[in-house]
Each structure stands twice: as structure tokens, then as C-alpha cells.
Amino acid sequence: MQSGTGRGIKTLKFQMKEIGVVILSAPKMKNSRLFLSRFLHCIVWSVAGLSFASAAESVSNLRSAAQQSTTPQQALDRLMEGNARFAAGHASSRDLAAEVKQTAAGQYPVASIVTCLDSRTSAEYLFDLGLGEAFCARVAGNFVNEDILGSLEFAHKAAGAKLIVVLGHSACGAVKGACDDVKLGNLTATLAKIRPAVAAVKDDGTPRNSKNAAFVEKVAEANVRLTVQQIRERSPVLKEMLDAGQIGIVGGMYDLATGKVTLYPDTVTNVKVAAK
Numbered sequence: 001m002q003s004g005t006g007r008g009i010k011t012l013k014f015q016m017k018e019i020g021v022v023i024l025s026a027p028k029m030k031n032s033r034l035f036l037s038r039f040l041h042c043i044v045w046s047v048a049g050l051s052f053a054s055a056a057e058s059v060s061n062l063r064s065a066a067q068q069s070t071t072p073q074q075a076l077d078r079l080m081e082g083n084a085r086f087a088a089g090h091a092s093s094r095d096l097a098a099e100v101k102q103t104a105a106g107q108y109p110v111a112s113i114v115t116c117l118d119s120r121t122s123a124e125y126l127f128d129l130g131l132g133e134a135f136c137a138r139v140a141g142n143f144v145n146e147d148i149l150g151s152l153e154f155a156h157k158a159a160g161a162k163l164i165v166v167l168g169h170s171a172c173g174a175v176k177g178a179c180d181d182v183k184l185g186n187l188t189a190t191l192a193k194i195r196p197a198v199a200a201v202k203d204d205g206t207p208r209n210s211k212n213a214a215f216v217e218k219v220a221e222a223n224v225r226l227t228v229q230q231i232r233e234r235s236p237v238l239k240e241m242l243d244a245g246q247i248g249i250v251g252g253m254y255d256l257a258t259g260k261v262t263l264y265p266d267t268v269t270n271v272k273v274a275a276k
């Protein structure tokens with residue numbers, strides 16, 4: 001999380017120190033050609049290092065400005081356009097090695113996305129995003145706890161992201177585990193965080209366990225709504241930003257079978273979602 005300017009100054013300081021070491025060691029060098037060679041080597045790398053730092057800093061500044069001028073709605077539109085491309089099989093072809101270089105000097109993501117640990121719910125893939133475009137917090141059952149709330153506070157208050165997305169998914173194993181009240185090592189405590197969503201689904205006379213697929217989906221949906229609610233209730237930092245219109249929030253569901261994300265209009269703050 002070092003700034004481009006900081007990196008450039010550090011590079012310069014390192015190179016100046018190297019030049020100093022070469023000059024100080026000159027009297028000890030019997031071979032004057034060796035001294036000259038090492039001295040020139042240091043000068044060339046100093047200039048190259050500064051040029052690289054300067055170019056990286058320019059790209060970094062542009063990305064920073066783009067992040068700051070993005071509204072929560074624009075961030076959401078970008079994600080949903082990406083999901084439409086992904087679901088249609090037209091995800092962008094990416095030069096990840098180039099993206100590594102472009103993002104090395106700093107990160108300016110426009111969104112943070114809370115998703116499940118499930119191996120099929122990698123947010124960057126399903127929203128067709130590249131490196132440095134979103135903060136992704138993942139935990140089985142996509143709930144929030146103190147650590148994830150702290151991470152979101154960093155993402156938005158410190159790092160400038162504009163939109164929080166809480167994304168559940170169909171046929172979630174963690175939700176099924178919570179429905180069945182599974183006990184297993186540390187997973188017991190993890191699943192206990194999803195139990196309030198199980199309790200939130202009204203009893204309609206059908207089985208309240210993982211064999212009832214419709215019940216599992218209702219619990220997953222309730223879990224997303226409760227998570228959105230908890231972000232506001234348990235983080236005064238994020239609540240203040242939401243109330244001030246600085247960031248937006250939305251909850252939704254990812255369908256493992258279609259690759260499509262559906263958003264819940266009643267979960268939004270500071271963004272609009274078309275009602276289905």
C-alpha cells in the first residue's frame with residue numbers, strides 16, 4: 001500500500017546510497033576502470049529507476065482520479081455490465097502480466113465485494129474484473145464479523161472504494177450446513193453466524209433442512225439481507241459514509257447454474273436497481 005511517490009523516493013534514496021558507497025570505496029580500488037564502470041552503472045540505474053517510478057506514478061495518479069470521480073451507481077453499473085459479459089461467455093481477455101505492472105504503484109478499486117468461500121464464486125471472474133478493481137472479502141456463508149467489517153472500513157474509508165456488494169449464491173454449502181446445524185471443529189462457530197438467517201425464514205410447514213432446496217435458497221437470501229443490515233448497524237464508520245452518500249451498498253444472489261447475479265432492490269442505499 002505504498003504510494004508511487006514514496007516508492008520513487010525510496011528508489012532514489014537507495015540509488016544515492018549506492019553511488020555514495022562506490023565513491024567512498026574508490027581509494028581502495030586499485031583498478032580505476034572498475035571504479036568508473038561501477039560508478040556509471042549506478043548513474044544509469046538511478047535514471048532508469050526514476051523514469052520507471054515516474055511512469056508508474058502517472059498511471060497511479062490517473063487511476064486514483066478515476067476512482068474518486070466514480071459514483072456508487074457507476075461502480076454498480078460497471079459490475080453488472082461485467083456480469084452480463086461473463087454470463088454471456090464474453091468475458092474480457094486479459095493481459096494479467098500487464099495488469100501487474102499497471103497496478104504495482106497503488107490500488108484504487110471502486111467496489112468491495114463480500115462473497116462466499118465457494119470455489120465457484122470468485123468475484124473478479126463473475127464481474128469480469130481485472131487486478132486492482134475490487135476488494136474481495138470471502139468467508140463461507142458471506143456474513144460479516146469484526147475482521148470483515150474492519151476490512152470493509154479500510155476499503156472504503158481509507159482506500160476510497162465506492163460500493164459494497166454482499167453476494168450470496170445458490171446451493172450454498174455453508175447455508176446448507178447452517179440449516180442442518182452441522183457441528184465440526186471451528187466450522188461450528190462459522191455456521192453459527194448464519195443461524196440467524198435460518199431463524200429469519202418463516203415456518204411454512206415444509207422441512208427446515210438442507211434436503212429442502214427452496215428453504216435453503218430462502219435462508220441464503222435472508223442471510224444476504226441480514227449481512228447488509230449488519231454492515232450498517234455494526235460499523236459506525238460505514239454507516240456515516242452511507243448516510244453522507246459517499247458510498248452505496250447492495251445485496252444480491254449469484255446463480256451457480258447461469259452465471260448471473262440478481263440484485264435485491266430492497267437492500268440498496270445510494271444506488272438504484274431495476275425491479276424485476
Ligand SMILES: [Zn+2]
Nearest residue numbers: 116118172173
Ligand atoms: Zn457458499
